[in-house]
Amino acid sequence: MRHAITPTQSEYGRTGTETVFPLTTFADLGLSQKVLSAVTDAGYTVPTPIQAGAIPFALERRDICGIAQTGTGKTASFVLPMLSLLEKGRARARMPRTLILEPTRELAAQVAENFEKYGKNHRLNVALLIGGVSFEDQDRKLERGADVLICTPGRLLDHFERGKLLMSGVEILVIDEADRMLDMGFIPDIERIAKLIPFTRQTLFFSATMPSEIQKLADRFLQNPERIEVAKPASTAKTVTQRFVASHGKDYEKRAVLRDLVKAQTDLKNAIIFCNRKKDVSELFRSLDRHGFSAGALHGDMDQRSRMAMLQNFKDGNLQLLVASDVAARGLDIPDVSHVFNFDVPIHSEDYVHRIGRTGRAGRSGAAFTIVTRHDQKHADAIEKLIGEKVEWLSGDLSALPPPEPSRDDDRSRRKGRDKDRGRAKGRGGHKSDIAVADNDVETMETAAPAKVESVKQERKAEQHKPQHNTRAARPYPANDDNRDRRRYRDHDDGPTPVGFGDEIPAFMLITANAKI
Missing domain, CATH: 3.40.50.300 (P-loop containing nucleotide triphosphate hydrolases)
Structure with a gap:
């Protein structure tokens, strides 16, 4: 079922929302007295549209897919009803009662702060499992029993594979920033985690965007969900x-x-x-x-x-x-x-x-x-x-845009290119002052002495077709100077090309296969 909520004015309790759910106070949503006291101490009296739409259904243990713009209070939409539902019962060691999955460590830590703020009147154990923190400290929290387990998927699976977690007691699963969780490579991890927890769980999805292809994946984890849309998906705040x-x-x-x-x-x-x-x-x-x-x-x-x-x-x-x-x-x-x-x-x-x-x-x-x-x-x-x-x-x-101004990097690149061209010219057979003149030098000569250009080009062409001598005597450097020209001649050999073992064939290779020894 879909419920559309269209706010006509900004959130946090200001009047003027046209909605299926009339603008109410937190006291009208069915939250427990302990939660209401903490919300009042935090300075809030009127819920945002996403909170007014999602909290009543969450308290009824219905699956929810909530879509709202960023900054509209989606975190409190699942934190407040969870606190009310968790007042009855206690967690056992290594068996969390609720599980909240977040795509990043910072988001997970922020949700934990919300539980501390709104759950100050509760005696709930909240465990935060994220990377960058030692396993030993997190294991001690799990041993005491976690009413609320907030984590990133990778660290949760690490603890499970080490035998430190039993997921059979999870009553509520929350996937925050659902499109990001499903669209950033977390799909295999989410599917694996969903198989580890009871099928009868309550599942809550919250996100600011929900593309159609991601929605199809989300539907696999939700059972007859209530879809709460505060604004159209992927809309931006008018402020x-x-x-x-x-x-x-x-x-x-x-x-x-x-x-x-x-x-x-x-x-x-x-x-x-x-x-x-x-x-x-x-x-x-x-x-x-x-x-x-x-x-x-x-x-x-x-x-x-x-x-x-x-x-x-x-x-x-x-x-x-x-x-x-x-x-x-x-x-x-x-x-x-x-x-x-x-x-x-x-x-x-x-x-x-x-x-x-x-x-x-x-x-x-x-x-x-x-x-x-x-x-x-x-x-x-x-x-x-x-x-x-x-x-x-x-x-x-x-x-x-005006044309880009040349930078020092561009000048450096041009100079590097000219030096490279000169290096190629020298590698073809001589210094640029002799025959192998670089292209930019030819261009200079074309403007200075056009009559001489053609002769230089002919000489360059003849030089390219001139046979190269690979003997050490023909080298431009002394015969005992192996290092200065080694790279140029390392693929050549002065002697005849060897065949097999050369001119001398070992005697054992002359023995016939049927010869008696």
Whole structure:
């Protein structure tokens, strides 16, 4: 069954939503008193549309497929009902009662923080299984019994294969950022995990995008689900101002465009800058640091402690710019990010929705700028097709770009090419001052002395057809100088080509097969 919810105003309890579920308070959703007290202490009174739509069905233990824009409170949509359902009963050692799968370590850690905030009135054991943390510490938590198990698929399977987990007691399975989990190579792991837990489980899917091909996979894990759509899939928040910025394709030119963009934002408080590759994250971070910007880097190759420390510094305001890969694009709740810059256009258009969703959260305004080169045009078109709207260009599109200025790198490449041509000319049989004149020298002679060009070309042609002598006496270097010309003559031999063993045939090879010894 599908329930469409169309918010006419931003979320977090402001009036004006036309929905199948009328705008209510948290007290009307059926949550327990302990959960309501924690929500009130956190400063919330009215649920967002996705929360109002999903929580009642989750409390009824129905399967749910929830689709909503980033920053609309999807995490609380499953954390709050889970806390209410887990008040009865306790977990046994190594047998978790609920399982939450997340695509990244940062998202898993963030969900654990939500359980700490909203579950402060509960005495639940929450275990976080992610990479970068020792197995021993995680094993001790599992031995005490985990009411809530939050993990990435790889680390969960590692513990299971080591015999540290029994999955037969799982009552609720949550797959957060479902499209990412199913679209990033996690499909075999998710299928294996689903077979390890009871078939009678409750399954909750939440995501900002749900393409049709991914939906078919999700349906394999859901039983008669309630589909809650707050907005159409892959829609972007109306509070985010989006702009494309034209640039030439060289990295140094894109970096210059980015620096100018950052400096031009008078209302910039902080910003996340996204790159497609981890290598580009490191290079861009070093460039910004050299130019005096307050910047940090975050990507998947960093160890877990460094990643969490960098993210915390950005949240605390110690860093103004965070250069990141798509590891920071999904679900990270940093409430007050004012700007997002896409240094690279995302290859998958769905990632664009998640990236710019880091700003403009919870009804706040934000700005997103994407640097586009001519090579990125098809990806930019795919983004506009996905979100169903045209993105305006800042200061003109790609056709308005001035011609690129030559760089020192280009000059260096041209000089290197000229040196290479001279090297080839010398290898053909002499110094360029003699007969083997390089092509660029011929061009110079064509302008200086046209009458002499033809004779030089004829001499060069004759030199190319001149027989080469491979004897040591004919070498241009002394006969005892083996090193200076070894590479040139190593494939030749001065003597006759040997056949078999040469002129001397060993006696044993002359013995006939039927000879008696």
